[in-house]
Each structure stands twice: as C-alpha cells, then as structure tokens.
Amino acid sequence: MINLILKAKHWQIFLVTTIFPLLLQFILMGFFMSRMFGSIMTHEEPDPEVLIYTFGQFRYLGLAMVLLYAGTYLWQWAVAIGLQARLPVELKKNTSWFTFAIIVPFILMLVISLISWSLFDLILANPEQSFEHIPWFFSMFAIVPFSLVAMGYCFYFLAKTIKTMELQREVELSEFILEIVLIWFFIVGVWLLQPKINEMAKES
Secondary structure (H helix, E strand, C coil): CHHHHHHCCHHHHHHHHHHHHHHHHHHHHHHHHHHHHHHHHHCCCCCHHHHHHHHHHCHHHHHHHHHHHHHHHHHHHHHHHHHHHHCCHHHCCCCHHHHHHHHHHHHHHHHHHHHHHHHHHHHHHCHHHHHHHHHHHHHHHHHHHHHHHHHHHHHHHHHHHHHHHHHCCCCCHHHCHHHHHHHHCHHHHHHHHHHHHHHHHHHC
16 A cells, blocks of 8 residues: 555546545535525425435535545555655654554544534434534534644654655755645645655655
C-alpha cells in the first residue's frame, strides 16, 4: 500500500482524495435538494414529512466528509512512513507520535459524524423537540482544537520528512515552510509534491 501511494501519479492521488469524494457530496446534495424543492413546487404548502425526511438525509454528508479526509490522511501517513523508511539511519525520526496524531483527527471526525447521525435520528423522531438538541450539536465542536493541534503536527512532520529526504540532511523549519503550505492546501499541493515523492521513491 505504501509503495503504491509513493509511486502513484499526482492526478491519481487527486482523483481518489478529492474528485471522487466531492462528486459523492455533490450527488447527495443534488438528490436531497431536488426532493425538497420538488415537494415545495408540487404543493401549495410544503409537505412537512418530505421536508423532515430530506433534512434527515443531510447526515450522509458527514460520512462523505469522512471519505474526503480519509484519502488525504492515508496519503499523509503513507508518504511519511514510506520516506522515513528510506532515510539514512542517522536522519530517521520516531513515527509513533506522528501515527497517533494522524489517527486522532480522523477518529474525532468519525465521532462527530456518528454523533450528528444520532442527533438527526432524534430530531426526526421528535421534530417538535428539535431545538432541545441544538446545545448537543454545538458541544461536539469543543473537541475541534485537539484535532487542529494534531493536524498541525502532522503537517510539520510530513513536510520535514519530505525536505529531509530531498536534501539528505537535517533541515530547519525555514527550509520546509513551503512544503507545510502545500500540504495544507492539498488540492494544489499534491500536483507539486507528488512528482517529487515519485522521484524520491525511484532513487531510494
């Protein structure tokens, strides 16, 4: 799996991590919105049952978001672990914290999606009491700062690994700032980073 990702072309990574998940989101959104507007256009008064049902289907968008980020996290993990294995012994770093940090945001996102799913079920079961569940919905975002810290560390470790592999020496933060930015803006960064990674995988 790791070698497959290291040797994959930039357009292949872009398709799997960005285009396919976004297409799924657009398809789901289009389906839900068409159901809702269809109900509004064909009735003098919108059918409450259809609107409630449509609202409930938005929970699937959370799972689509998990798929969107799952591919990106898998790429980050494979590149960092794969390149670390190819570094000289004196340049290798312990990857335990990185692995932990990359799992944390994904698990938190999955937890938020599952909680959102449960809240949607509660709202659908008792629409008249839906406002009572709003505090629970916003309380989920209290764990977001932990996810952001973990993501920041992942960007730092991965960018440093890529630059260390490229230069074959210890590097300072100022030398891999660009790589951090490219990882952060992955939609653009993958087109510049993946060709480099392909070359590193060939040479090692």
